[in-house]
Amino acid sequence: MIKSTFLLCGIAGSTLLGGATKAAEKKENAKPNVVILFTDDQGYGDVNCYNKGAVQTPNIDKLAQEGTLFTNFYVASAVCTPSRAGLLTGCYPQRVGMQHVVDDLSDHGLSSEEMTISSILKQNGYVNGLFGKWHLGHHPEFMPLQHGFNEFWGVPYSFDMWPIHPDPEHPYPALPLYDNEKIIEYNPNVNTITKRITEHAVDFVEKHQGEPFFLYVPYTQPHVPLGASDEFRGKSGQGLYGDAIMELDWSVGEIVKKIDELGLNENTLIIFSSDNGPWITYGDHAGSSGNLREAKGTTFGGGQKVPFVVRMPGAIPAGAYNDEMITALDILPTIMNVTKSSMVRMNSIDGVDVWSVMKGEKIENPRKDFFFVLGEEIQAVRSGKWKLHIPHKYRVVEKRGTGGMPGIQNEEDYTLELSLYDIEKDPSESVNLANQHPKLVNELQKKIEDFKIYLKESSRPVGRIKK
Numbered sequence: 001m002i003k004s005t006f007l008l009c010g011i012a013g014s015t016l017l018g019g020a021t022k023a024a025e026k027k028e029n030a031k032p033n034v035v036i037l038f039t040d041d042q043g044y045g046d047v048n049c050y051n052k053g054a055v056q057t058p059n060i061d062k063l064a065q066e067g068t069l070f071t072n073f074y075v076a077s078a079v080c081t082p083s084r085a086g087l088l089t090g091c092y093p094q095r096v097g098m099q100h101v102v103d104d105l106s107d108h109g110l111s112s113e114e115m116t117i118s119s120i121l122k123q124n125g126y127v128n129g130l131f132g133k134w135h136l137g138h139h140p141e142f143m144p145l146q147h148g149f150n151e152f153w154g155v156p157y158s159f160d161m162w163p164i165h166p167d168p169e170h171p172y173p174a175l176p177l178y179d180n181e182k183i184i185e186y187n188p189n190v191n192t193i194t195k196r197i198t199e200h201a202v203d204f205v206e207k208h209q210g211e212p213f214f215l216y217v218p219y220t221q222p223h224v225p226l227g228a229s230d231e232f233r234g235k236s237g238q239g240l241y242g243d244a245i246m247e248l249d250w251s252v253g254e255i256v257k258k259i260d261e262l263g264l265n266e267n268t269l270i271i272f273s274s275d276n277g278p279w280i281t282y283g284d285h286a287g288s289s290g291n292l293r294e295a296k297g298t299t300f301g302g303g304q305k306v307p308f309v310v311r312m313p314g315a316i317p318a319g320a321y322n323d324e325m326i327t328a329l330d331i332l333p334t335i336m337n338v339t340k341s342s343m344v345r346m347n348s349i350d351g352v353d354v355w356s357v358m359k360g361e362k363i364e365n366p367r368k369d370f371f372f373v374l375g376e377e378i379q380a381v382r383s384g385k386w387k388l389h390i391p392h393k394y395r396v397v398e399k400r401g402t403g404g405m406p407g408i409q410n411e412e413d414y415t416l417e418l419s420l421y422d423i424e425k426d427p428s429e430s431v432n433l434a435n436q437h438p439k440l441v442n443e444l445q446k447k448i449e450d451f452k453i454y455l456k457e458s459s460r461p462v463g464r465i466k467k
Contacts, residue, residue, distance in 0.1 A: 030212070030267055031124075031125065031126070031212035031339055031340070032212070032267050032268060032269055032312070032338055032339055033212055033213050033214070033215070033259075033264060033267060033268040033269070034117075034121070034126075034213075034214045034215070034268070034269050034271075034335055034338070034339065035214075035215045035216075035217070035255065035259070035268060035269065035270045035271065036087075036117075036214075036215070036216050036217065036271045036273075036331070037217045037219070037251075037252055037255065037270070037271065037272045037273075038084075038087070038132075038216070038217065038218040038219065038273055038274065038275060039219045039221065039222065039248055039273075039274045039275070040080070040133060040158075040218070040219055040220055040221060040222065040223035040274070040275055041222055041223040041224075041274070041275070041276065041277070041278055041279050041286070041287070041296060042222055042245070042248070042274040042278070042287055042306070042307070043274070043277050043278035043286075043287035043288045043289045043290065043295065043302070043306070044277065044288075044289055044290040044292050044301070044302065044305055044306055044307060045278075045287065045288030045289055045290030045291070045292075046222070046245055046278065046287040046288055046307075047060050047061075047307045048060070048061055049061040049064045049069055049309075050069070050071075050290060050307055051288065051290045054288065055236055055238055055241075055242045055245040055246060055249075056236070056246065056249075057245065057246075057249040058249065058253075059249045059250065059252045059253030059256065060249050060252055060272060060307075060309060062253075062256075063252065063256060063270065063272055063309050063311050064309045064319075065318065065319050066311050066313065066318050066319075067270070067309055067310050067311030067312065067313075067316045067317075067318060067320075068309070068310050068311075068316050068317050068318075068320040068321070068322050068358065068360065069307075069308075069309050069320070069321050069322070070308040070309070070310070070322050070323075070324070070326060071321060071322070071323045072305070072323050072324060072325040072326070072423075073273065073305065073306060073307075073308030073325075073326055073327065073328075074304045074305055074306075074325070074326075074327045074328070074370055074372075074382075075087070075273070075274070075275060075276055075304050075306055075327070075328045076092065076093055076304075076327070076328045076329055077093055077099075077276065077304070077373070077374070078276045078277065078296055078297050078298055078299060078303030078304050078374060079101050079276060079296065079297060079374075080101055080135050080158060080223075080275055080276065081093070081098055081100065081101045081102050081135050081136060082094075082098050082099050082100070082101075083275040083276050083328065084134075084135055084136055084218065084275060085098035085110055085136060086327075086328050086329055087117075087275075087328040087329075087331060087332075088110075088116040088117050088118065088136070088147070088332070089110070089114050089115070089116055089332065089347075089349065090117075090329050090330070090331070090332030090333055090349035090350060090351035091114075091329065091347070091348075091349050091350050091351075092329065092350050092371065092373060092455065093373075094373055094376065094455050094459060095350070095455060095458055095459045095460060096110065096111065096114055096459075096460055096462065097111070097459070097460070097461065097462025097463070098110055098136065098462065099373070099375055099376060100375060101135075101158075102135065102136070102137055102138070102157065103157055103158075103161050103172075104138065104157065104161060104172060104173055105170065106137065106138070107139075107464065107465050108137065108142075108462045108463055108464050108465070109136055109137015109138070109139055109141070109142025109462075109463045109465075110136040110137055110142055110147065110462075110463055111142075111460070111461060111462060111463035112141060112142075112146050112147065112463060113347075113460070113461075113463075114147075114347060114460070114463075115343065115345075115346060115347050116147050116148055116332075117148075117214065117216075117331070117332050117335055118130070118144075118147055118148030118149050118214060118216065119147055119148030120148070120332070120335075120336060120341055120343060120346075121148065121212075121214045121335070121339065121341060122148040122149075122150070123148075123341075123343065124339065124340075124341040124342065125211075125212060126211075126212045126213060126214050126339070127150050127151075127208050127211055127212070127213050127214075128148055128149045128150050128151070128213065128214040128215075128216070129149065129150065129151040129152075129200075129201070129204040129208075129213065129214070129215050129216070130144045130149045130151070130152045130153075130154065130216045130217075130218070131151075131152075131153050131154055131197045131200040131201045131204070131215075131216075131217050132154045132155075132197050132216075132217050132218040132219050132220055133154055133155055133157070133158065133159070133218045133219070133220045134152070134154060134155070134156050134157070134218070135156070135157045135158060135218075137156075137463060138156035138157055139465045140181070141463065141465065141466060142463055143156065143178075143181065145180060145181060149216075151180065151204065152178060152179075152180055152181075153177075153178065153179050153180075153197075153200045154177070154178060154197065154218075154220075155175055155176065155177055155178070155188070155220065156176065156178065158220075158223060159175065159190060159193070159220045159223060159224075159225060160223065160224050160225055161175060162174065162175035162187055163175075163187070164187070164225065166404060166405050166406065167405070167406055174186035174187050175187050175188070189227070190220075190225050190226070190227030191227040191228060191229055191230075191233070192227070192229055193220050193221070193227060194219060194220070194221050194227070194228075194229070194244070194247045194248060194251055195229050195231075195247070195251075197217060197219060197220070197251070198250075198251040198254050198255065201215060201217050201251075201255050202254055202255060202258045205255065205258045205259060205262065205264075206258060206262070209262045209264060212339070215255075217251075217255070218275070219248060219251070221244045221247070221248055222241060222244040222245055222248065222286075222287060223279070224279065224282050224285050224286075224404060225285075225404060226240045226241060226243075226244045226285050226404065227240075227244065228240060228243035228244050228246070228247050229247060231247075232244075232246050232247040232250070239284055240284075240285065241284065241285055241286065241287060245287070252272060256270065256311075265313055266312070266313045266314050268312065269310070269311075269312045269315075269316075269335070269338055270310070270311045270312065271308070271309070271310050271331070272307065272308070272309040272310075273306055273307060273308045273309070273328070274306040274307055275306075276296050276303060276304065276306065277289050277292070277294075277295045277296045277298075277302045277303045277304065277305075277306065278295050278296055278302075279295065279296045279297075280295040280296070280397050280400060281397045281400060281401060281406045281407045281408070281409045282400070282401050282404065282405075282406055282407070283400030283401045283402050283407055284400075284402050284403070285401070285402075285403070285404050286400075289301070289302030290302075291427060291428050292305055292427060292428060292429075293428050293429045293430065294394065294395070294396070295397070297374075297395045297409075297411075298374070298394050298395050299372035299373075299374055299379040299380050299389070299392075299394070300394070300429055301423075301427060301428070301429060304372060305427075308326075310358055315358075315359055316358055316359060316360075317359070317360040320360055322357070322358075322360065323424075324354075324357050324365045324367070325365065325367050325370065325382065326354045326357055326358075326365075326367050327351070327367060327370050329349070329350045329351035329352075329370075330351040330352050330353070330354045330367060331351065332349060332351050333349065333351045333352060333353040334351075334353050334354050334355045334358065336353070337353045337355045338355060347460070348458065352366040352367050353366065354366060354367055368383065368384075369381055369382065369383045369447060370382045371448070371451050373455075377392060378390075378448055378451060378452055378455075379392045379394075381444055381447050381448050381451070382423065383444060383447065385422055385423050385424040385425075386420060386421070386422060386423070386440060386444065387420070387421045387423050387429065388418075388419070388420050388421075388434075388441060388444035388445065388448075389416050389418070389419045389420075389421075389429075390418060390445065390448060391415060391416060391417055391418055392415070392416055393411060393412065393414060393415050393416075394411070394414055394415075394416055395409055395410070395411045395414075396409070396410050396411075396413075396414045397409050397410075398410050417432070417434075418434050418441065419432045419434055420432060420433045420434040420436075420437055420440065420441055420444070421433065
């Protein structure tokens, strides 16, 4: 439901009727561009327009003022790899074999048989660029250029998977920085990485302004290790984490400004979001879940409910707040609709087209249910305003770290009982209503049991390295 809308309208004219007609025809026939700005471990409470008094984010706030801010958006997982797999494939990550985080030792990745946003758009005449963090397999057959991207500049997995990790599970090799398929550097400077990603993204827009493009910017920040360039270090007044967020906000502003300067704003769908909630074990080097329960690595709101802002002037209502539930799985089919993309072959997906919801139309939301899965374990389902957790263990940060060092996480001694929450009244998932609604609990438990069968029967082979 849209709670408030303040439309901002602008009319561009021409002194020559013929010129105006040709421009209108060109705009009418032009395929829309798509931009996804995807931060890493940024929490629901780490954007000012979601949490007043948080780190100042004027550019993201402006994007929300010119578009719509969604308050019930869920990513596919509470950790990096599966979240990205869900976004790009429109599938629950368990169906495509990407339910766990991959690293330098992994022998698998996202199969080239999977259709992604990028591979679909490429087959429909788009040029696609990825600048930032991939994290869906580091072997050559799994890298971005094998999944429909024309250009890639960035790292194959998380920035902390390098020799400087403060508490590694195993010794990490040097972190490679790629330019397409070539390694151009090792252990890139964390303090300049956001600036460099931004420069590549802005250059991509400039270079491809005359053709339809898909720009995917999965930032490496504010995932640890934190970094900020000299222009932002110490400027937020809220520590290094605040500085990193401040620079990310600047980056969003630079990319949007270039799109607007080139006159592409009305023909460009811009999406801003995060891959999962904050990694709060890192304490002062981590963000906030706001009023949501827990954080990264859990299926509570703090793990999977994240900021989601969408702008496309003339199509997306400006200054609106929308509390309808949508998910990262829904982005692929929605983009297919917006871009009028077609496929000769299309894998079955779990996303639904929510373009009507994004446009604020008063119709029934096609997104009915969403299942929360961590690894192979289905832990919860949300249906309408209700969210049911079946009994499961969950992560609690017992002591937060400081200065880039992790604290103490306990994933063995905390078990949630069967719990039913009214998310509309209780977004922090604190009041268990299971005993008051036994019939509803049974219905939702049945949905989870049916979903277990669905996952088992519909999963596809993960990509394996060629030996």
